[in-house]
Amino acid sequence: MLTISGHQFTSRLFTGTGKFSHQDIMLSAIASSKSELVTLAMKRIDLQADHDNLLGPLNSLGVKLLPNTAGARNANEAIFAAHLAYEMLGTKWIKLEIHPDPKYLMPDPIETLLAAKQLCQEGFIVMPYVHADPVLCRRLEDVGCAAVMPLGSPIGSNQGLATESFLKIIIEQAQVPVVIDAGIGTPSQACKAMEMGADAVLVNTAIATSAHPEKMAQCFAQAVHTGRQAFEAGLGKVNLHAQASSPLTGFLEQRR
Amino acid sequence: MRSSHNSTTINVTINGKAESILNNITVSELLILKEIPQQHVAIVVNDTVVPRSRWNNIVCQHNDNINVFSAVAGG
Numbered sequence: 001m002l003t004i005s006g007h008q009f010t011s012r013l014f015t016g017t018g019k020f021s022h023q024d025i026m027l028s029a030i031a032s033s034k035s036e037l038v039t040l041a042m043k044r045i046d047l048q049a050d051h052d053n054l055l056g057p058l059n060s061l062g063v064k065l066l067p068n069t070a071g072a073r074n075a076n077e078a079i080f081a082a083h084l085a086y087e088m089l090g091t092k093w094i095k096l097e098i099h100p101d102p103k104y105l106m107p108d109p110i111e112t113l114l115a116a117k118q119l120c121q122e123g124f125i126v127m128p129y130v131h132a133d134p135v136l137c138r139r140l141e142d143v144g145c146a147a148v149m150p151l152g153s154p155i156g157s158n159q160g161l162a163t164e165s166f167l168k169i170i171i172e173q174a175q176v177p178v179v180i181d182a183g184i185g186t187p188s189q190a191c192k193a194m195e196m197g198a199d200a201v202l203v204n205t206a207i208a209t210s211a212h213p214e215k216m217a218q219c220f221a222q223a224v225h226t227g228r229q230a231f232e233a234g235l236g237k238v239n240l241h242a243q244a245s246s247p248l249t250g251f252l253e254q255r256r
Numbered sequence: 257m258r259s260s261h262n263s264t265t266i267n268v269t270i271n272g273k274a275e276s277i278l279n280n281i282t283v284s285e286l287l288i289l290k291e292i293p294q295q296h297v298a299i300v301v302n303d304t305v306v307p308r309s310r311w312n313n314i315v316c317q318h319n320d321n322i323n324v325f326s327a328v329a330g331g
Contacts, residue, residue: 047324
């Protein structure tokens with residue numbers, strides 16, 4: 001079972017709540033995914049508009065909330081966002097994401113490390129979204145992050161595990177859970193991440209923008225489960241040459 | 257510039273909009289006045305997050321910049 005900062009998760013599929021066409025569809029997809037950790041963003045309330053009740057239905061699903069710091073462009077803004085989230089939701093769990101560039105949404109490693117250090121010192125359970133940089137992941141672990149969340153490819157791009165070689169190094173080195181976040185576009189990619197030994201994956205766009213989000217959420221749940229089972233069972237070694245699966249005794253030669 | 261408020265009202269900015277509100281009301285009372293649900297929101301006054309435990313004690317001041325945040329869908 002996956003444990004992050006003392007909290008146990010049965011499902012290794014984490015989900016985001018963004019980009020769904022309707023809140024009801026989002027809720028049914030999350031229920032189908034069996035996800036137990038879901039991300040949220042924060043924004044200034046529009047005082048003229050009706051206030052959507054997002055949290056009531058999410059709480060009734062029994063999921064743990066992981067507010068993010070999306071919109072923060074530097075460490076100070078991210079720390080501020082974490083404080084906001086704590087006051088708003090009463091949780092010290094925070095998905096730390098600092099990406100000042102809207103075109104590629106690449107996380108800023110320097111600001112992320114600065115913010116992570118401060119927030120960990122303040123007792124936050126910090127899960128930083130970072131590039132697949134093994135050195136940075138170790139540094140984040142050193143300052144006390146509860147997990148690391150390296151990207152597979154740019155957020156929402158559906159490009160899959162473009163960073164595969166580096167994710168493998170991170171997984172090999174990490175002493176904290178590794179959650180592959182961002183870019184996973186298909187269940188097979190999620191399965192692959194789990195086969196590689198990732199502790200969990202976080203999927204949003206691929207489920208939310210599917211024509212049938214509820215069905216796609218089930219597909220991801222199956223893929224993540226299967227990938228993890230395969231990892232635990234132990235994958236075979238990859239060889240350059242053929243390795244015979246049948247006895248090559250040359251029995252046809254023995255007819256003569 | 258000399259402020260234009262009188263003894264019964266003060267001018268504040270709420271989520272970017274200038275408003276005139278009654279003098280001597282607390283953050284808690286302001287939320288009720290603006291019909292903002294108190295659950296699951298965070299209040300920032302002049303760039304400082306105000307802990308929920310202090311909403312009943314903090315009195316809105318003239319020229320305060322007040323922002324109310326809530327959770328929205330996101331990845």
